[in-house]
Amino acid sequence: MTVESTAARKPRKRSTGARKASPKASPGAPQSEPELVQLLTPEGKRVGHAENAVYDEYVAGITPEELRGLYRDMVLTRRFDAEATSLQRQGELGLWASLLGQEAAQIGSGRATRPDDYVFPTYREHGVAWCRGVDPTNLLGMFRGVNHGGWDPNSNNFHLYTIVIGSQTLHATGYAMGLAKDGADAAVIAYFGDGASSQGDVAESFTFSAVYNAPVVFFCQNNQWAISEPTEKQTRVPLYQRAQGYGFPGVRVDGNDVLACLAVTRWALERARRGEGPTLVEAFTYRMGAHTTSDDPTRYRLDDERLAWEAKDPILRLRTYLESENHADEGFFAELEAESEALGKRVRERVRAMPDPDHFAIFENVYADGHALVDEERAQFAAYQASFADGEGA
Known part of the structure; x- marks a missing residue:
């Protein structure tokens, strides 16, 4: 596999547009192999071509223990995700957005952060x-509908989940501009999907980050589908190439290769910390399940497409590599299976034990010093609740 990066200095042929789909393929099906950074093939073979050298050095010294750690991360994340999906189906959650198939992109990039x-x-x-x-x-x-987030963002430098599509890239850009003004030796990473790349907020964040040389990495998980809309309806060129129009590098990485995602994200974050500005990373991956539990992907994509991507499963390929290199034995996998089941049990018990929120909590922490309209709405809601004092309907 080869590397394609807008940061490369060698002249390249101009793209003629989007790849042409095979007449028999559905719109989101993988076509001819894209040019991307890959360090671990779908067959679990470690590769290190000359084009990958600049990224390969970022994982050159990775130890068997670290490899097992990456595998454990992906397995436990998938187990948690599966449990959350089951809990929604059982009526314990209102909605769930599964990451099934995107574990390598998230664990690789997540472990690259400091x-x-x-x-x-x-x-x-x-x-x-x-x-x-x-x-x-x-x-x-x-x-589950019992809080507005669930954790303190500043405790882990991990912001609350953002439902508004694309807005977090502007938040990230502003935060990164602040880091640069403060002279901090840190970087910011913003996650979004292929569908969000069509939002104006994302375009604005690209502009501001480039102009102000902000230390931010834009990590786009291209899972091929923006709900039911294929990538071909989002762009006429590969997404990573959009970066060159804003004046910063773009790289496409095999999003099912945890080593490549780790290496490329480390490279991009180090670039940002050195004051070299933003980078766009397109993790070319696939959403194996539904967009959310309210979605039915069988209505818009073919089973053959999903099966083709399942053969590139990020967890399976790393396990194959671990076994082929004798980096993990059956004892390791057995212990991890037990840990996985324990995690699922803990998640079930904790979710079902979550207390219902105070009905009036929605009015708290809206304004720092209070607000007349909020006070009025609180009073109206209190009167409404009091109307059920007889126990009916409350």
């Missing part, structure tokens, strides 16, 4: 939250 870096997620970055030390059960309060 404690003093700041992360701005969307609503699907459960693996990144895991890497930042956020208790998985804290992610579920918002989806």
Whole structure:
């Protein structure tokens, strides 16, 4: 596999537009292999071509223990995600956005961050939250409807989940501009999807980050589908190439290769910390499940497409590599399976034990010093609640 980066100095042929789809393929199906950074093939083979050298050095000294750690991260994240999906189906959560298939992109990039870096997620970055030390059960309060977030962003430098599509890239850019003004030796990473790349907020964040040389990495998880809209309806060129129009580098990485995601994100974050400005990383991956639990992907994509991507499963390829290099034995996998089941049990118990929120909590912390309109609305709501004093309907 080869590297394609707008930061490269060698002249390249101008793109003629989007790849042409095979007549028999559905719009989101993987076509001819894209040019991207890959260090671990779908067959679990370690590769290190000359084009990958600049990124390969960022994982050249990785130890078997660290590799096992990456595998553990992905397995436990997938187990947590599966449990959350089951809890929603059982009526314990109102909604859930699964990351199934995107574990490598999130764990690789998440483990590339330093404690003093700041992360701005969307609503699907459960693996990144895991890497930042956020208790998985804290992610579920918002989806259960018992809080507005569930954790203190400043405790882990991990911002609250952002439901408004693309707005977090502006938040990240502003925060990064502040870091630069303060002379801090830290960087910011903002996560968003291929669909969000069409939002004006993302375009504005690209402009401001470039002009002000902000230390921010834009990490786009291109999972091929913006709900039911394929990437071909979002752009006529590969997403990473959009960066060159704003004056900063763009790199496409195999989003199912945890080593490549780790290496490229480390490179991009170090670039930012050195004062070299923003980078756009496009993690070319796939959403194996539904967009959220309210979505039915069978209505707009084919099973053959999903099966083709399942063959590139990020967890399976790392396990194959670990076994082929004798970096992990059956004891390790058995212990991890037990730990996985224990995590699932803990998540179930914690979610079901979450107390219902105070009905009036919604009016708290809206304004620092209070507000007449909020006071009026609180009084109206109190009167409404009092109307059920007889116990009916409250």
